[in-house]
Amino acid sequence: MPAETQLLDVGWSGLALAAGLVLAAAGIARWQELGLEGRYLLGGLRAFVQLSLVGYALVYVFHAERWWLVLLVLGVMLAAAARAASGGRGSSAERARGVRMKRLWPVNASALTIGSGFTLFYVTQVVLRVSPWYEPRYLIPLFGMIVGNAMNGAALAAERLDAEMQRERRTVEAYLALGATPARASAELVRRALTASAIPSINGLMVVGLVQLPGMMTGQILAGASPTIAVRYQVVVAFMLAFATALTSVIVVLWRRRAFFTAAQQLVDETSGAGASAPRR
């Protein structure tokens, strides 16, 4: 095992010098009369404060070495991701269409839990064989990557499904009228939705390492890890993200598809919301 060199510390003076970069960016904005200097400064401040808080929290969690604390942190990350996926995109798109669908939050949270949870389990327990099993140095960063990617992919797929179901309403009803099941009637649309999230994910696999060194590899190399090991980690990460995205997307899309149909295999009426013209049987 190659000796790890000490990571160079960034002291307060280092931070101050780095802050100079944000100030310079703000300066450029001012020079070009963009009116964005304030936002650069606010962004810089928020980045510093938020990351510092996260840093302190992580220091505490790492030192405590308590499994439930680690799971708590993972839970908070998951909840934040599910909320971000359900709140911003869902409600404004729905409001624009005037559709009242079932709340997105439970679907997204469950799909993320299953998709990300299983992926994390596989990577940390089976691939890396982390010990102790809850080692926060591994679980927390890896989970962050998994959940972030899975959420983005699932959001893409869900958004695409909504758009297609809206656009191809007549075709779906034509299938239903011929005696198709809701699954068959929407099969092509489900395929398009899942493809929408799979393509970026696959492209990610295709180009990793070509365009720029991925963030995690960069971090490890800076910390003194040998590039060979860093590369292997990055491969594991790339595979793990592809899987997490695929699994989470398919759960979200198949679950969400159900909300478009009634128990009597009709399309939900979009003007009146779920279960429009009949009580659900």
Next chain:
Amino acid sequence: MTAAERSSRGSEVSGEPALFALRGVGVERGGRAVLHDVTLELPRARLTSIVGPSGAGKTSLLRLLDRLDDPCTGTIDFAGQPLVAHAVRALRRRVAFVFQTPALFAGSVADNLRVAAELGGLGAEVAELESVLRAVGIDPGDAERDAAQLSGGEQQRVGIGRALMTRPEVLLLDEPTSALDPEAAQRLLGTVQRLAAQRGLSVIMVTHRLSEARQYSEHCVMLEAGRLVEAGSTAAMFASATTARARAYLASSE
């Protein structure tokens, strides 16, 4: 005699059980009553027309018969049994719905028919395909043409052909001629009449053209603003409608 009485009397007289029997049926959409307290019977006629001004609820009524929507109030019977007692998919094979704009599937004419056959759980041998194409007035030689490139009238015919692939007893047509010029409309309805006779189908057709109702249907149902105005034999209705509103509407026929 009320419209409902007249309608049910019509089927009693013929001695046959009604094809569809609606009682107190109401449909609400977006807070508005699209259909209100509709009670009527639809007999097993060769062709029944549903007429009325725009917004009368004609399409909404037709959709109930295939359970594309369910009523908020009231009951519907099909062939003597409550509509909801039939398995939905089996019902939709027996009662076929053709939309106003056909929403054809991607691919050729034959592809559309094959998908329909597969959904109906039936094989789609070439002979069957050709028979259906001829029945709807499409040259079997055109079977591999891209469905998207057909004219409006041809697309309607493919839509009807698709519906026929599940070997239904009842054909529901939602304004089949609305996008067609008068000659094409006449040709299409002539085709519908012929294939209904050949295959023993009962056709229920929504139309806003009274002339079509008068010319092609034996039985007629008139709606206005979501309510039943009149129902009965077409000849009797056009000759002597019982209500003033009905007479006024019929008098405006082209």
